Amino acid sequence: GESVGLHLPTLSVQEGDNSIINCAYSNSASDYFIWYKQESGKGPQFIIDIRSNMDKRQGQRVTVLLNKTVKHLSLQIAATQPGDSAVYFCAERISGGYQKVTFGTGTKLQVIP
Amino acid sequence: DAMVIQNPRYQVTQFGKPVTLSCSQTLNHNVMYWYQQKSSQAPKLLFHYYDKDFNNEADTPDNFQSRRPNTSFCFLDIRSPGLGDAAMYLCATSRKPGLAGSTDTQYFGPGTRLTVL
Numbered sequence: 105g106e107s108v109g110l111h112l113p114t115l116s117v118q119e120g121d122n123s124i125i126n127c128a129y130s131n132s133a134s135d136y137f138i139w140y141k142q143e144s145g146k147g148p149q150f151i152i153d154i155r156s157n158m159d160k161r162q163g164q165r166v167t168v169l170l171n172k173t174v175k176h177l178s179l180q181i182a183a184t185q186p187g188d189s190a191v192y193f194c195a196e197r198i199s200g201g202y203q204k205v206t207f208g209t210g211t212k213l214q215v216i217p
Numbered sequence: 218d219a220m221v222i223q224n225p226r227y228q229v230t231q232f233g234k235p236v237t238l239s240c241s242q243t244l245n246h247n248v249m250y251w252y253q254q255k256s257s258q259a260p261k262l263l264f265h266y267y268d269k270d271f272n273n274e275a276d277t278p279d280n281f282q283s284r285r286p287n288t289s290f291c292f293l294d295i296r297s298p299g300l301g302d303a304a305m306y307l308c309a310t311s312r313k314p315g316l317a318g319s320t321d322t323q324y325f326g327p328g329t330r331l332t333v334l
Contacts, residue, residue, distance in 0.1 A: 147223075
């Protein structure tokens with residue numbers, strides 16, 4: 105069936121280094137992708153999104169890259185800080201105007217001080 | 218300022234005892250969602266309201282019901298909680314697509330952690 109999945113369940117990075125979190129999706133009809141950050145005991149927090157007509161989008165310290173050829177999405181965090189420690193989820197929406205998104209399995213980012 | 222509010226943050230109930238979780242929003246968003254999230258898993262959509270229209274996911278058990286009396290409030294009713302229903306329940310909202318300034322972003326509340334004894 106269609107799915108969204110992440111390559112690595114846990115990622116440990118040194119404070120100040122850049123982090124790259126990867127996500128693979130299998131539904132070629134997906135047209136919108138979102139990255140969420142979820143801290144322990146809290147709801148998911150929107151980080152950045154990208155539509156399928158783009159291949160890169162930048163925010164504050166974060167960049168999302170979309171490679172539709174291989175159905176791959178990545179989140180890059182520059183100069184990772186301890187406050188970035190959380191679980192990161194990618195989510196996809198299938199085109200058609202319907203608001204439903206499907207979440208991937210999540211990657212836990214641990215920042216080492 | 219809180220935009221999506223969930224009460225209570227922690228709820229303990231007994232096996233089989235009905236429980237209601239509440240969600241309110243100050244965003245005036247058209248769409249409200251309920252997700253179930255178990256430990257170390259991704260949020261799983263239970264159902265959503267598109268204005269007053271209720272949309273149930275095919276695999277959502279009948280034990281889960283929802284009410285949306287007005288734009289601001291949405292309730293999740295669990296009629297007979299089982300041990301397997303212990304989870305974090307997340308409420309989210311989004312604007313109606315096509316409206317000026319609308320995006321597809323869903324805004325989440327802090328969640329209610331449900332414990333079933």
